[in-house]
Amino acid sequence: MTSKTLFEKVWENHLVRPQSEDLPAVLYIDLHLVHEVTSPQAFTQLRERGLKVRRPDKTLGTMDHSTPTTPRNQFGVIPVTDMQASAQLDVMRKNCADFGIPLYDLGTSKQGIVHVIGPEQGLTQPGMTIVCGDSHTSTHGAFGALAFGIGTSEVAMVLATQCLLQNKPKTMAVRVDGRLDAGVTAKDIILAIIARIGIGGGTGYVFEYMGEAIRGLSMEGRMTICNMSIEGGARAGMIAPDETTFEYIAGRPAAPRGADFDAAVAQWRRLPTDDGATFDHEIRLDANDLVPMITYGTNPGMGMPITANVPDPDKLSDLSQKQALDKALRYMDLQPGQQLLGKPVDVVFIGSCTNSRIGDLREAAKIVRGRKVAEGVRVMVVPGSQQVKAQAEAEGLDQVFKDAGAEWREAGCSMCIAMNGDQLAPGQYAVSTSNRNFEGRQGKGGRTFLASPLTAAATAVTGVITDPRQLVSEREYA
Amino acid sequence: MEPIKTFTGKVVAVPVNDIDTDQIIPARYLKVTDKAGLGQALFSDWRYQADGSPKPDFVLNRPEHQGASVLVGGHNFGCGSSREHAPWALVGAGFQAVISTYFADIFRSNSLKNGLLPIVVDENTHRQLLSLAEEDPTTQVTVDLESQTLTLPDGRGVTFPIDGFSKHCLLNGVDQLGYLLGLEQETAAYEAGNPRRVDTALVAG
Numbered sequence: 001m002t003s004k005t006l007f008e009k010v011w012e013n014h015l016v017r018p019q020s021e022d023l024p025a026v027l028y029i030d031l032h033l034v035h036e037v038t039s040p041q042a043f044t045q046l047r048e049r050g051l052k053v054r055r056p057d058k059t060l061g062t063m064d065h066s067t068p069t070t071p072r073n074q075f076g077v078i079p080v081t082d083m084q085a086s087a088q089l090d091v092m093r094k095n096c097a098d099f100g101i102p103l104y105d106l107g108t109s110k111q112g113i114v115h116v117i118g119p120e121q122g123l124t125q126p127g128m129t130i131v132c133g134d135s136h137t138s139t140h141g142a143f144g145a146l147a148f149g150i151g152t153s154e155v156a157m158v159l160a161t162q163c164l165l166q167n168k169p170k171t172m173a174v175r176v177d178g179r180l181d182a183g184v185t186a187k188d189i190i191l192a193i194i195a196r197i198g199i200g201g202g203t204g205y206v207f208e209y210m211g212e213a214i215r216g217l218s219m220e221g222r223m224t225i226c227n228m229s230i231e232g233g234a235r236a237g238m239i240a241p242d243e244t245t246f247e248y249i250a251g252r253p254a255a256p257r258g259a260d261f262d263a264a265v266a267q268w269r270r271l272p273t274d275d276g277a278t279f280d281h282e283i284r285l286d287a288n289d290l291v292p293m294i295t296y297g298t299n300p301g302m303g304m305p306i307t308a309n310v311p312d313p314d315k316l317s318d319l320s321q322k323q324a325l326d327k328a329l330r331y332m333d334l335q336p337g338q339q340l341l342g343k344p345v346d347v348v349f350i351g352s353c354t355n356s357r358i359g360d361l362r363e364a365a366k367i368v369r370g371r372k373v374a375e376g377v378r379v380m381v382v383p384g385s386q387q388v389k390a391q392a393e394a395e396g397l398d399q400v401f402k403d404a405g406a407e408w409r410e411a412g413c414s415m416c417i418a419m420n421g422d423q424l425a426p427g428q429y430a431v432s433t434s435n436r437n438f439e440g441r442q443g444k445g446g447r448t449f450l451a452s453p454l455t456a457a458a459t460a461v462t463g464v465i466t467d468p469r470q471l472v473s474e475r476e477y478a
Numbered sequence: 479m480e481p482i483k484t485f486t487g488k489v490v491a492v493p494v495n496d497i498d499t500d501q502i503i504p505a506r507y508l509k510v511t512d513k514a515g516l517g518q519a520l521f522s523d524w525r526y527q528a529d530g531s532p533k534p535d536f537v538l539n540r541p542e543h544q545g546a547s548v549l550v551g552g553h554n555f556g557c558g559s560s561r562e563h564a565p566w567a568l569v570g571a572g573f574q575a576v577i578s579t580y581f582a583d584i585f586r587s588n589s590l591k592n593g594l595l596p597i598v599v600d601e602n603t604h605r606q607l608l609s610l611a612e613e614d615p616t617t618q619v620t621v622d623l624e625s626q627t628l629t630l631p632d633g634r635g636v637t638f639p640i641d642g643f644s645k646h647c648l649l650n651g652v653d654q655l656g657y658l659l660g661l662e663q664e665t666a667a668y669e670a671g672n673p674r675r676v677d678t679a680l681v682a683g
């Protein structure tokens with residue numbers, strides 16, 4: 001028997017037809033997640049051609065991108081005041097109803113960001129193929145699933161046929177040895193990886209993250225890492241399932257039960273990459289060397305240790321890289337050689353499919369507890385789902401944030417993408433736990449520093465970019 | 479989809495590396511439910527002032543570049559979000575091809591499904607095209623999909639890669655959904671041999 005990687009096993013298990021000289025592989029999809037922004041034109045195509053959704057039982061809809069995260073009114077309803085968003089949500093409701101797809105509607109108890117709800121409900125399981133019209137579908141790879149973002153034309157294909165045409169990607173092993181220091185998190189690992197390889201470095205590859213530091217992460221930390229694979233150019237990132245994975249899935253609503261669960265675990269144990277299997281490329285990092293990371297530029301690859309200085313374009317030899325850095329620093333209004341520590345910010349955003357799960361909120365709350373949000377800083381805490389929100393409220397975390405003077409909001413993508421009115425004003429600076437610092441991503445003219453929930457929380461209470469290790473060490477920190 | 483065989487078009491350069499799809503079309507234009515009018519929003523934040531009037535110095539607004547149908551971008555064009563609105567906006571603004579040294583995977587895939595050719599060229603050709611387009615706004619190139627050739631103004635032809643299936647679909651106006659629908663029997667056989675992993679009805683809202 002030849003040795004295979006985790007990716008190869010999942011790929012081969014889903015071939016309706018293998019790749020040939022002139023044809024891509026036909027890949028079967030086990031779970032298709034659908035949201036309001038990238039699906040309407042796909043449903044239109046189905047209607048025009050008189051097609052049905054082949055497997056509504058393998059399809060799930062949610063509303064997250066254009067939904068408001070403002071508080072409920074006296075009737076318990078989250079009002080949608082943006083007419084265009086409201087119309088888009090109505091179209092989503094009609095599409096799901098007409099085609100028989102279960103939908104987590106705005107304000108209902110399971111609604112949330114598409115990459116938060118799948119794992120939360122136990123729908124995301126090892127060895128599956130999972131797609132969504134959303135590039136951060138890579139998140140689900142944390143469970144040892146092959147999960148990747150697709151375009152709307154492909155959404156139509158999966159709705160109608162449950163299949164996709166795919167050319168086999170290459171594989172890259174991303175090994176992270178060693179152990180993380182207190183105050184350094186999964187977010188810092190992935191920001192360091194992307195800073196190393198650049199945002200195009202993973203183009204054409206599927207990553208498999210491995211090594212002691214990855215094994216030591218919770219499922220939530222692993223999701224944070226896989227989530228940002230696309231920020232390194234890789235369409236998918238995977239982590240081999242282990243006891244941590246099985247424990248997380250056990251007992252969730254869509255997970256198998258009893259003997260079925262045991263049988264599933266036995267299958268899942270066969271998924272990890274075999275000894276002797278080879279990758280097309282490999283990179284290594286040592287977690288012991290890592291400190292909290294922060295971005296300074298306008299793409300996620302422009303990141304550095306929070307203690308470092310903003311790089312100097314004049315020191316770059318490649319002309320196009322020099323121009324890119326120049327442009328980024330002009331947009332960010334930063335000087336070469338400048339320290340970011342101590343820089344005042346206007347907004348702190350804690351949320352997004354990268355860092356809005358209960359573990360992220362617990363981490364942030366550890367720093368915020370008993371402290372006050374710095375004057376003049378707006379701090380938004382946006383749970384990833386209604387379930388996360390309910391859990392946080394049961395633990396009293398909402399009160400910790402509210403007592404400090406932060407906004408505790410309804411679940412959704414919010415200021416990660418700024419489609420719903422949650423946005424920066426031109427020129428404002430934000431520390432954000434989201435995944436993209438592109439120009440205008442969090443509001444036209446807004447300037448984003450990407451960082452971990454700990455760094456965001458530390459910045460929230462000081463009002464200036466702060467190394468969270470300073471605050472973490474003042475407290476008992478497990 | 480209309481078949482694509484060969485076309486000649488005017489070239490315009492946006493010489494920025496890592497142009498992400500949030501720049502190609504910002505998220506606030508994504509609250510639509512069709513594809514109409516997205517060409518207007520192409521590069522919106524680079525192209526328009528706060529009051530909505532065009533920025534006169536942005537390359538796509540300059541009179542000499544009107545009617546361009548081939549866009550040359552910097553390295554790693556189309557990274558970031560999977561929004562197919564990006565190729566829709568480019569096609570809506572009259573583009574038939576984008577040239578770069580490499581493309582982000584999802585953007586490339588989305589483009590091919592919308593008759594927008596992502597053409598990968600080597601660094602030298604890329605540099606040559608960027609400076610030609612900047613020096614002479616009437617610069618034209620010819621694309622021949624059948625022979626996978628990009629012909630530069632000096633008559634030099636460079637070949638570009640494209641996977642055989644996408645090429646077949648573009649040349650013949652075949653759509654991939656139609657192809658997959660034709661595999662019904664194989665799909666059903668796969669389903670018969672592979673039990674369902676999860677059932678979303680069990681966790682319906």
Ligand code: SF4
Binds near residue numbers: 114354
């Ligand atoms: S939270 Fe941000 S990155 Fe995640 S799905 Fe929503 S918009 Fe996309």
